[in-house]
Amino acid sequence: MSSLSDRVRSLMEQSGLSLDDFAERVDLDASQLSESLSGADSFSVVDLACIADACDVSVDWLLTGTEPALAVAARTTTGEAAQALEAARQYTARRTDLDSLGYPQLWRPLTRTTRPGGSYTGQGEALARAALAEIGRQSRQAAVGDLAELIEDVFGADVAVVQLGAGFDGLTATTHDAKLILLAATSNPARQRFTLAHELGHLLAGDDQDVHLDRDIFASAQRRDPSEQRANAFASAFLMPEGALRAAITANGLTRASYAALACDLMVSPSTLAYRLLQLRMIDAGTCDHYKRMTAVEAARLAGRSEEFDRRALLAQQPRLPGLLVRDTLAAYNAGKSTLRPYATLLGVDVNELRNELEAEQGNRGDV
Structure with missing residues (x-):
């Protein structure tokens, strides 16, 4: 498949749909899609984002025919790891699509000595002090409020909570366009919080530029890995200064x-x-x-x-969408740079039902 049109045609063939039905599925006008496929007109960035979202591919793949490393890993890995990688692939692909629409993720790594010398434990502790100092400069505290929201606001890394299956605490995924922390839903809120800090340590230290899977952050094998030593030291010093x-x-x-x-x-x-x-x-x-x-x-x-603990335990079991991704997906729709489908897909709701809800809300505001 040497051209963009060839790749779109292959997706249409795989779907088994007619051109009209495929156009409806991807929220495009059928005649417009036909002209783009024939070369009489070009696909717009919005067109590509709609096709990519509906067909579960990336805009990069549509444009180049190649997949990023994370997508390859998600496609070729089996077992429980595949579930974790697939979730990361979907979120990072959406961020790549948003970047092409003019909504980049504003990742803000530490600029002050992120890889100091000394032991790996010392490196992690120094990195934690720098992270806490940055949080303090923004008049925030790590021990107050929602830590996931704080990390999104201060450092620009997206945080999501999903069902990762037994044996996985979390992962970090890093692409050219995305920085993502993915946590396992769990009934143990303290472990989830420590994992979140641990994964932030991996991101800030620049560990594993594609994806870093943590099956058990407290396992003995993990403690022998230098990068895990640093991430655990970071989490301890970050959460317990x-x-x-x-x-x-x-x-x-x-x-x-x-x-x-x-x-x-x-x-x-x-x-x-x-x-x-x-x-x-x-x-x-x-x-x-x-x-x-x-x-x-x-x-x-x-x-x-006890009541506070019960609330935290219940919250730790609930899925959490990546906040920055949700915000920017909605912004792209409101700016007319995307259809509603990517936003509905991200929320896991029917696009027509969501459209009706939004129109009803607009109508109610107009009546006030």
């Missing part, structure tokens, strides 16, 4: 009740907090063993925050 820990213990002492409250404040598991305090030599090994046996449910009960 040394200064904040020392201030809390100085103010409240270290009892079971104050320890439980600190774990809830930082939204980390009691065992993760115990290892962090041991690493900082703020507790000894015996105290670490004592506190690491505390469960998250017990910590929430001791701190009088």
